[in-house]
Amino acid sequence: MAKPTVDYSLYLVTDSGLNHPSRTLLQSVEDSILGGVTLVQLREKDLDTPAFIELARKVHAVTKKHNVPLLINDNLEVALAIDAEGAHVGQDDISCVEARRLLGPNKILGISTGTTEEAQKALADGADYIGIGTCFMTQTKSPKRTLGPIGVRAILEALPAESEMKTVVIGGIKHDNTRRVVTHSAGAHGRIVDGIAVVTGIVGAQDAKVASEQLLSEFKIGHELASKKHQNNIRGTVQDGRASVEDVIKSFPQMLTTLREKSPLTHHISNYVVMNDTANATLALGGSPIMAPSAIEAEDLSKVVSSVVLNIGTLTDSFVDCMYEAGKHANAQSKPVVFDPVGAGATKLREETTRKILNAMHVDIIKGNAGEISTIAKIIGGGDKTETIAMRGVDSMGSGFSNPAAIVQAIARREGAVVAMTGMIDYVSDGFRTVAIENGHAYQGRITGSGCMIASSIASFAAISPNDHFAAAVAGIVALNLAGEHAATRADVHGPGTFRAAFIDEIANLTPQQMLNDARIKTVTV
Known part of the structure; x- marks a missing residue:
């Protein structure tokens, strides 16, 4: 008998201990298949071999009825006894080589992997x-x-592009994170995970059929987005429907006018040092801030706010918990998330928190200085080894990247986000459009929180520009940089202290026409 053809899209792994009490395991398996499950693994850690064989025969009868392959977890004796379509083994179980010898060439064989080395060995x-x-x-x-x-x-990228070995991601996969996992699995050579393996999200669901339908739908959407992302990266061109940089600049007056008319509400989980200033800057620009660092109300707020700012300037456990909740619920509500990884490279805690946030949710816009962007590049990996920019506290040290535009473009493409790197010259890219912004004044770097205020400005513009986060990031930076220029020239400004108050004034005084006439923006070709 030839080896069966397998669709790995939605891979159910059973667990009797987690099975919903309203139905039997057999009912769970059948309902999940009716909902779209394409492959079933029977995992029973606590049954002896005779009982495992008896249960496996019953499950196999269900899967065969629907022409869905059945794999047995770890126990090859059971797999052979019921003539299952294959088996799955772990790193601490029988070796892959020995399992293949016992199963023969025509059975499906899978193995758990958690490192690039394990994946390469499995191949x-x-x-x-x-x-x-x-x-x-x-x-x-x-x-x-x-x-x-x-x-x-990273594991997918360690496999040869031409390899026919399939890949399935497992562990905590739910309908609300499936799309992100699959979309972000597309690496440099275009490999995308072939499926998602789910345990609790199906067997523990009240309705296994509905849960399976939702998961399969999210997988397909994620796969389509990942494919599109890879094709765009290959072409290196702007996607259809994206405005040119020139058109973005022309839209500034209307964007500022719309922001002030709608006064969108932005949820800030920000640091205590600048919370008052970021709130005042948001108000001066025309937006509406809510400074709410409680995870308990994050879900409710996600339904009424228009954007979210995650700022890790002062890290506490409660702040981090709120960031996870606010970000995930904002994703679910399709509200833009702006991430400001303040001091990301300064300590291990900040770097690890940045990693967790990027893993836990989709971030629409990343805003940081050169040191923080350097840490992001280190975390997400890919491409040539990037330059490292040192941090001292929350400040970036040194002269910056030798080719900053290339760095922000590469990160933007890899993450599917807009990346804004602030400094003497600011760089913004969505992976296709990349610009350098030359507005701003040195006093902005001499007061606490000017960068955090820019993140808030970006979030306010993102709230009224949901279909073009690149335009929002550019407008948000230009608006505050122009206000900085105007404030610095006032007769009552004699240094950073007087500049701080004038800066808020000039954010409020900024006119739509000034944004159009005074913006100094250059398109950069990488």
Whole structure:
């Protein structure tokens, strides 16, 4: 008998201990298949072999009825006894080579992997697929570390582009994170995960059929987005429908007018040092801030706010918890998320928090100085080894990148986000359009919170420009940089202290026509 053809899109892994009490395991399996599950793995850690064989025969009868392959977890004796379509083994179980010898060439064989080395060995040892995990924390395992979408992508990129071995991501996969995981799995050579493996999200759901339908839909959407992202990266061209840089600049007056008319509400989880200034800057610009660092109300706020700012300037456990909740709920509500990784490279805690945020949610706009952007580049990986920009506290040190435009463009393409790097010259890219902004004044760098205020400005513009976050980021930076220029020339400004008050005034005084006439923006070709 030839090896069965397998669709890995939605891979159910059973667990009797987590099965919803309203139905039997057999009912869960059948309902999930009716909802779209394409492959089933029977995992029973606590059954002896005879009982496992008996249960496996019953499950196999269900899967065969629907022409869905059944794999047995770890126990090859059971797999052979019921003539299952294959087996899955872990790193601490029988070796992949020995499992293949026992199963023969025509059975499906998968193995769990958590590192690039394990994935490469699985390929060499003849596995048909690998389960990549653990992606997120899960009820079924207590991993020493989680990979997140960034770690999953790194493993995929370690595999040859021409390899036919399939890949499935496992660990904490739910309908609300599936799209991000799959979309961000597309690496430099275009490999995308072939499927998602789900345990609790299906067997623990009240309705396994509906849960499976939702998961499969999210997988397909994510796969389509990942494919489109890769094709755009290959072409290196602007996607259809994106405004040219010239048209973005022409839209500034209307953007500022709309912002002031609508006064969009922005949820700030910000640092205590600048919370008052960022709130006042948002108000002066025409937006409306709410400074709410409680995770408990994040879901409710996500339904009424228009954008979210995540600022890690003063890290506390409660702030971080709120950032995770606010970001994930904003994603669910399709509200733009602006991430300001303040001091990201200064300490291990800040770097790890940045990694967790980028893994936990989709960030629409990343705003940081050269040191913070350097840390982002280090975290997400890919391409040539990037230059490292040192941090002292929250400040970036040194002269910056030798080619800053190339850095922001590369990160933007890899993350599918807009990246804004602030400095003497600011650089913004969505991976296709890249600009240098030459507005601003040195006094902005001599007061606390000017960068945080720019993140708030970007979020306000993103709230009224949901279809073009690049335009929002450019407008947000230009608006505050122009206000900085105007404030510095006032007769009552004698230094950073008087500039700070004047800066807020000039944000409020900024006119739509000034944004159009005074913006100094250059398109950069990388």
